[in-house]
Amino acid sequence: MEKHAIVIVGSGPAGYTAAIYAARANLKPVLFTGMQPGGQLTITNDVENYPGFPKGIMGPEMMELFREQAKRFGTEIIDDVVTSVDFAKRPFTVASDGRTMLAETVVICTGATAKWLGLPSEKALSGHGVSACATCDGFFFRNKEVLVVGGGDTAMEEANYLSKMCSKVTVIHRRDTFRASKVMIARAQANPKIAWELDQEIIEVLGEKATGLSGVRTKNLKDGTEKVVAAKGLFIAIGHQPNTELFKGQIELDDVGYIKVAPGSTRTNIAGVFAAGDAADPIYRQAVTAAGTGCMAAIDAERFLGEHGHA
Secondary structure, X not given: OOEEEEEEEXXXXXXXXXXXXXXXXXXXXXXXXXXXOOHHHHHOOEEOOOOOOOOOEEHHHHHXXXXXXXHHOOOEEEOOOEEEEEOOOOOEEEEEOOOEEEEEEEEEOOOEEEOOOOOXXXXXXXXXXXXXXXXXXXXXXXXXXXXXXXXXXXXXXXXXXXXXXXXXXXXXXXXXXXXOOHHHHHHHHOOOOEEEEEOEEEEEEEEEOOOEEEEEXXXXXXXXXXXEEEOOEEEEOOOEEEOOHHHEOOEOEOOOOOEOOOOOOOEOOOOOEEEOHHHHOOOOOOHHHHHHHHHHHHHHHHHHHHHOOOO
16 A cells, blocks of 8 residues: 555645645655645635735635645645545555555644535625635725624624724624623624624525625514615624544544644644644634644654654
8 A cells, every 4th residue: 555654634725835844845745635625715716814915816826826836846636535534553544535545644634614604695695795704804894884693702703803994893693692702792792883683584695796795684583574784795603614524533623623733733632643724723714824834734744754763
């Protein structure tokens, strides 16, 4: 069976950066791109907050540049999905439908997926007024009215963040009580730029790709009445799901499914298995932080290999 020093599971900023560093360290990495080659950035239109691109860059174009850079230094890129792993003993086994290989080290960069409302109209306007990341996209809605959907800490954080640049932020929530912590609720409720639409469910997202979002249609869950709430931006803040189902029972995950890593490192509870990017990051979830941890994972793996007799 083929054997490699380092196998990277997943692409995106974390996976490709890990590959660049591993390849330049002459580790000849193998990278499986996964179901969504390039990760969440491939469905992101404009990226304006990644250093080095003062005029911004399209997400898919950025990920193609990352991929080309990883290939330039000798990364073997496999456009396939890893279907099983075995971390019970080293070397580890990593398998897709087309390949099975042994790996001295594995770097997991499978990312996370934003939870959406599941409306066809929402999907149609994704990237055209609908977003799942206020930190990424809030800047595009300066001095405009926006909506935030959700009732947890993420929704309160996003509403407060957006209020710094938007003229008005309206929080839409299905209930009149919140899952968010008391301190986060109090902070949002004390913010004069935040309004509330409670007991409301979004049933349709309004607008056209060419002109962008114009608002949403909501239904009152207590009396059934419907109304239109006008806005230029809609931020879905109902949580993220880390793409870590494959690793359940193999490595330690938290209650949500994020991979647990040792503080200040990318080490998991299995020696030789490392995790980077959004699969191990429930807090920041940015392209630049994902790339940073991808670099860390490659260095952690290189040092591990050195300590275990790999030239």
